[in-house]
Amino acid sequence: MNTAMISTLLRSTITRCLRVQNVAKIIGSATTRRDIHTTTPANDLMEFFDKKKNWGETNIRVGRPWKLDELRLKSNTDLHKLWYVLLKERNMLYTMEHECNDKMRLFPNPERIDKVQESMNNIETVIRERNVAYYQLETGETGERPVEDVVNLFGLREKYEKKEYYIPRFMNTRWVRPYLENGFITSAAVKKFYRLYKEKEYNVERKAKNKDFRHVQHLLKRFPDMSMETLKAEYPNVDIEKAKRSRKARGHFMPKY
Amino acid sequence: MRIYGFLAKKVGDLTIKYSNFPESYVKRSYEQVYWKNPSNYPQYPKAQVARKHYRFTTNRPWTSQFRMQNDRNMHRKKVFVEPVGEWSFFKGDRVEIMVGKDKGKQGLVTQVIQERNWVIVEGLNTHLRVVGKDEKNKFPGITIQSEAPLLVTKDVKLVDPETLKPTEFEWRYTEEGDKVRVSLASSRIIPIPKTAEETIDFKSKELYIENVDKDTTGDAAVKITFAPKLRTFEMDIMEEMGIKEDREPAKSFWY
Numbered sequence: 001m002n003t004a005m006i007s008t009l010l011r012s013t014i015t016r017c018l019r020v021q022n023v024a025k026i027i028g029s030a031t032t033r034r035d036i037h038t039t040t041p042a043n044d045l046m047e048f049f050d051k052k053k054n055w056g057e058t059n060i061r062v063g064r065p066w067k068l069d070e071l072r073l074k075s076n077t078d079l080h081k082l083w084y085v086l087l088k089e090r091n092m093l094y095t096m097e098h099e100c101n102d103k104m105r106l107f108p109n110p111e112r113i114d115k116v117q118e119s120m121n122n123i124e125t126v127i128r129e130r131n132v133a134y135y136q137l138e139t140g141e142t143g144e145r146p147v148e149d150v151v152n153l154f155g156l157r158e159k160y161e162k163k164e165y166y167i168p169r170f171m172n173t174r175w176v177r178p179y180l181e182n183g184f185i186t187s188a189a190v191k192k193f194y195r196l197y198k199e200k201e202y203n204v205e206r207k208a209k210n211k212d213f214r215h216v217q218h219l220l221k222r223f224p225d226m227s228m229e230t231l232k233a234e235y236p237n238v239d240i241e242k243a244k245r246s247r248k249a250r251g252h253f254m255p256k257y
Numbered sequence: 258m259r260i261y262g263f264l265a266k267k268v269g270d271l272t273i274k275y276s277n278f279p280e281s282y283v284k285r286s287y288e289q290v291y292w293k294n295p296s297n298y299p300q301y302p303k304a305q306v307a308r309k310h311y312r313f314t315t316n317r318p319w320t321s322q323f324r325m326q327n328d329r330n331m332h333r334k335k336v337f338v339e340p341v342g343e344w345s346f347f348k349g350d351r352v353e354i355m356v357g358k359d360k361g362k363q364g365l366v367t368q369v370i371q372e373r374n375w376v377i378v379e380g381l382n383t384h385l386r387v388v389g390k391d392e393k394n395k396f397p398g399i400t401i402q403s404e405a406p407l408l409v410t411k412d413v414k415l416v417d418p419e420t421l422k423p424t425e426f427e428w429r430y431t432e433e434g435d436k437v438r439v440s441l442a443s444s445r446i447i448p449i450p451k452t453a454e455e456t457i458d459f460k461s462k463e464l465y466i467e468n469v470d471k472d473t474t475g476d477a478a479v480k481i482t483f484a485p486k487l488r489t490f491e492m493d494i495m496e497e498m499g500i501k502e503d504r505e506p507a508k509s510f511w512y
Contacts, residue, residue, distance in 0.1 A: 051470065061458060063465070063472040065279060075482040076493040089471075114282040127490045134489045143489075146511050162511045169512045215337075223339045223410070230342040 269371025
């Protein structure tokens, strides 16, 4: 979207819009609705911006995101409406953030974006749960996109997400299988790649393990009276007895034995 | 493999709880990612160039002071933090100080800094600090008392509610199944204070004042409108909006 255009609009347009951004107004509409409604909301580009009274604000404090348990109480229609309320809010926040950056102002409370996003993710989770429940009851399957465990062309295990086609597989000459059949690694190149990849993976693990060991040695040196159970729980892969015996783990004092 | 490094949890749970921010926000506010491969492209591995080690201090991770202390070219010596297992010191706890010039004095915990095993006790273990000193305008600055953090492992001990003496304690379960701290000196429960749920935004959840423009009211949020029906979400919405669909989808193949 052209920022300059929006900026000009921001300066020239008189805000006439009456934004319905409150979830409460929609969900609990019976309580907040006025009896006589005379003006129609002007749904123009200014809906991408926050209310004018919030423009100079340094702190716009809002509540927490919607939790999964709260969303499970809501009907599908409510979730559908709430989704669009949140979508509009997120668009507004992105616009305001962009505009603030453009005008070199501080965007107040950027955590609002994360809160809205978390609510939206939770809505998706709840809807997916409901749909999966329906399909499992009716068809015995989840109704989700089918996923298969395959070995890819590099010889690595992968989840292959299947795609939908209008012709069956044997007729589809343009489709190239993106994974190895039966998971057999026959080619020398793949075997070599896989061996080197495994070596690299092993080295990363080895280095991480050594790093943990050294860290435990230093901890033992600094905190000799530390609880060994906690240490073991924190670093399960480290041989603590071995670390204790090492020179590095000894502090600057005479040994007790 | 390569992602292990940045999956490791650095900021404590109590810090996130106190901040009242979503975890994702705390993470993106303190992290310094210099380069990140584009996501969802098969040709790019999941890799990023980012600062690995952060120095956690009394400055909270989302503040600008934290950012300044962890500036791009600032590298400080590693701090070894003793593993403590389950965290047991909360805001509002009465503790006795075991070291330093205020040894033997009791006070209330005002801040918990889990990343360093620190607590700050109100008005105790202080030093004098001069702030606002201005040489040019000949302003000598104001001297204030500033509390220094104390280690939970050695420097402070919880106070027994019966004997009012410092005591060791243990986490145990009550018959109702609640997890409580029990003093080993008198076997009394040391309750977790109400102030422990204090955040930047409110003292307790009930005292939060709703933002009328943005927030959903509490009543509307807990109102049950869901009625179970044998329908998918899409079917329900289509019926609600009066969308009729009689066309049969063509046969398709998944592979």
